[in-house]
Amino acid sequence: MYRTNTCGELTEANINQKVILSGWVQTIRDKGFVIWVDLRDRYGITQLVFDDQRTPKEILEQVKKLGREFVIQITGTVIERTSKNPHIPTGNIEILVEKLTVLSTSLVPPFVIENETDGGEELRMKYRYLDIRRNPVKDKLIFRSKVAQLVRNYLSSHDFLEIETPVLIKSTPEGARDFVVPSRMNPGQFYALPQSPQSFKQLLMIGGLDKYFQIVKCFRDEDLRADRQPEFTQIDCEMSFIEQEDILDTFEGLAKHLLKELRNYKIDKFPRITYSEAMRKYGNDKPDIRFGMEFIEFNEELKKSGFKVFDEAELIVGIKVENCADYTRKQLDELTEWVKRPQVGARGLVYIKYNKDQSIKSSIDKFYTEEKLKKVIQKSNAQTGDLLLILSGEAQKVRPQLSALRMELAERLGLRNPDVFAPLWVVDFPLLEWDEEENRYVAMHHPFTSPKPEDIALLETDPGKVRANAYDMVLNGNEIGGGSIRIHDKDLQAKMFSLLGFTQEEAEAQFGFLMNAFKYGAPPHGGIAFGFDRFTAILGGQEVIRDYIAFPKNNAGRDVMIDAPYPISKKQLDELGINIIKE
Numbered sequence: 325m326y327r328t329n330t331c332g333e334l335t336e337a338n339i340n341q342k343v344i345l346s347g348w349v350q351t352i353r354d355k356g357f358v359i360w361v362d363l364r365d366r367y368g369i370t371q372l373v374f375d376d377q378r379t380p381k382e383i384l385e386q387v388k389k390l391g392r393e394f395v396i397q398i399t400g401t402v403i404e405r406t407s408k409n410p411h412i413p414t415g416n417i418e419i420l421v422e423k424l425t426v427l428s429t430s431l432v433p434p435f436v437i438e439n440e441t442d443g444g445e446e447l448r449m450k451y452r453y454l455d456i457r458r459n460p461v462k463d464k465l466i467f468r469s470k471v472a473q474l475v476r477n478y479l480s481s482h483d484f485l486e487i488e489t490p491v492l493i494k495s496t497p498e499g500a501r502d503f504v505v506p507s508r509m510n511p512g513q514f515y516a517l518p519q520s521p522q523s524f525k526q527l528l529m530i531g532g533l534d535k536y537f538q539i540v541k542c543f544r545d546e547d548l549r550a551d552r553q554p555e556f557t558q559i560d561c562e563m564s565f566i567e568q569e570d571i572l573d574t575f576e577g578l579a580k581h582l583l584k585e586l587r588n589y590k591i592d593k594f595p596r597i598t599y600s601e602a603m604r605k606y607g608n609d610k611p612d613i614r615f616g617m618e619f620i621e622f623n624e625e626l627k628k629s630g631f632k633v634f635d636e637a638e639l640i641v642g643i644k645v646e647n648c649a650d651y652t653r654k655q656l657d658e659l660t661e662w663v664k665r666p667q668v669g670a671r672g673l674v675y676i677k678y679n680k681d682q683s684i685k686s687s688i689d690k691f692y693t694e695e696k697l698k699k700v701i702q703k704s705n706a707q708t709g710d711l712l713l714i715l716s717g718e719a720q721k722v723r724p725q726l727s728a729l730r731m732e733l734a735e736r737l738g739l740r741n742p743d744v745f746a747p748l749w750v751v752d753f754p755l756l757e758w759d760e761e762e763n764r765y766v767a768m769h770h771p772f773t774s775p776k777p778e779d780i781a782l783l784e785t786d787p788g789k790v791r792a793n794a795y796d797m798v799l800n801g802n803e804i805g806g807g808s809i810r811i812h813d814k815d816l817q818a819k820m821f822s823l824l825g826f827t828q829e830e831a832e833a834q835f836g837f838l839m840n841a842f843k844y845g846a847p848p849h850g851g852i853a854f855g856f857d858r859f860t861a862i863l864g865g866q867e868v869i870r871d872y873i874a875f876p877k878n879n880a881g882r883d884v885m886i887d888a889p890y891p892i893s894k895k896q897l898d899e900l901g902i903n904i905i906k907e
């Protein structure tokens with residue numbers, strides 16, 4: 325038997341018991357007459373004690389040869405500690421060791437394996453298995469496992485079936501680039517890895533399994549923007565004989581359950597906002613509503629006053645930053661520079677300070693009377709001490725710019741508290757969006773998304789105006805889930821493909837199997853998929869998804885631990901009939 329107990333559970337209640345523990349040597353403190361060793365496993369740390377008086381000589385010799393991260397097994401007696409450590413559950417006891425076996429030796433680890441480490445990111449990724457021994461990493465993986473269990477239990481108890489779908493498939497409709505896998509048995513042909521199980525879950529609905537879910541790996545070969553992973557996990561779900569309302573209800577229930585169980589956070593009803601309202605109020609389709617700073621439009625108040633920048637702008641829009649009227653010139657200049665960076669791209673920033681003494685000071689004093697500025701103050705409901713920040717320009721550009729500023733200020737003002745949760749639904753997304761490069765419409769969600777029935781007529785006349793039965797769940801400024809009611813009518817689906825610029829042959833080649841299935845009785849259906857990594861991270865009070873993935877890839881899409889991707893041998897290439905052309 326390797327252990328009678330874990331390293332995290334012995335307390336005063338166990339004093340005088342004989343125990344066997346196994347684990348890793350975290351630290352060794354040798355005071356000459358007494359040596360303490362911290363023994364660590366997944367569950368915690370237990371202090372071992374060896375001393376001149378009580379420990380057999382040969383064991384003392386053995387202890388002197390131990391090194392950090394050796395795996396050992398000890399037998400000993402639980403005794404009370406003289407100097408107690410109130411910070412850990414085992415802090416009142418230690419083990420007087422009678423027998424010690426080295427199960428495995430260790431090289432000196434490349435970084436300190438403690439809560440605070442001296443290892444840089446790259447080094448820790450290379451030795452991820454050592455990093456996983458550290459609490460901050462280990463705890464996140466344990467948390468992730470808990471989230472997965474809760475999701476499984478919740479959905480299973482609501483009659484969802486957990487069904488796996490294949491990984492070697494054909495291109496899926498999510499619109500990103502596919503990862504492809506050459507087929508040895510079918511030379512010159514390739515599988516695509518699923519960007520999501522979208523088509524399969526719809527086929528399961530046609531198969532009559534009316535509630536499906538899967539915690540599933542998805543693959544998208546995208547340039548890795550900050551904190552994206554080329555392979556990531558979704559909680560993928562689909563239901564039949566439902567309407568949008570049923571889906572929102574079911575998955576709001578799931579999210580509430582997770583918030584309650586994991587964070588003891590109770591939320592009554594998730595607010596809902598339409599896509600167009602979200603854009604107008606927050607310049608963003610995944611608004612962070614943990615704080616206010618909603619957009620206020622000032623076209624009426626600020627146009628036609630001879631200030632050319634505003635007179636020519638399509639939209640003049642600002643935010644109210646509470647209690648910041650005392651920002652210095654330097655701070656405002658810095659913010660102006662911030663919005664002018666290419667990443668944001670604003671041309672300038674206008675401020676209006678409503679000072680504590682009720683005076684008004686702005687960067688556009690020259691062009692506006694105090695009375696006019698007062699109107700602006702009134703409209704924004706500003707109190708003395710508040711600051712207004714205003715951008716102007718083309719509506720489509722200025723809204724995202726102001727959104728970036730809003731988020732930045734919230735960050736600086738500490739309004740993005742990770743322990744506060746503000747979920748909402750964004751609904752009524754446009755069905756299509758215009759792709760400038762391709763000069764055609766593309767599906768905003770994916771081509772199986774159903775238009776709102778009342779907007780179907782617009783498909784012919786004004787496709788850009790058609791709204792979809794599509795929805796996103798947003799949590800703390802992140803899109804954590806998205807889905808739609810699907811088209812289940814084969815003619816409407818065909819029309820959709822043609823709107824998206826597919827010829828009949830192309831649609832047939834790519835999605836013929838699904839179109840064909842629709843000919844055999846497709847139930848009305850719809851679904852949603854959650855980004856499991858991000859949802860977990862946010863529930864854990866963090867935003868970096870990499871920390872919640874056991875073996876993540878770096879920003880270049882590499883696994884630096886196993887060193888992948890990696891060239892394959894000539895023999896393998898030959899078998900696949902692939903010839904690599906060297907540049």
Ligand code: ASP
Pocket residue numbers: 498519520521522561806807808851852853
């Ligand atoms: N397949 C979609 C996605 O991955 C989700 C859905 O429509 O259910 O975004």
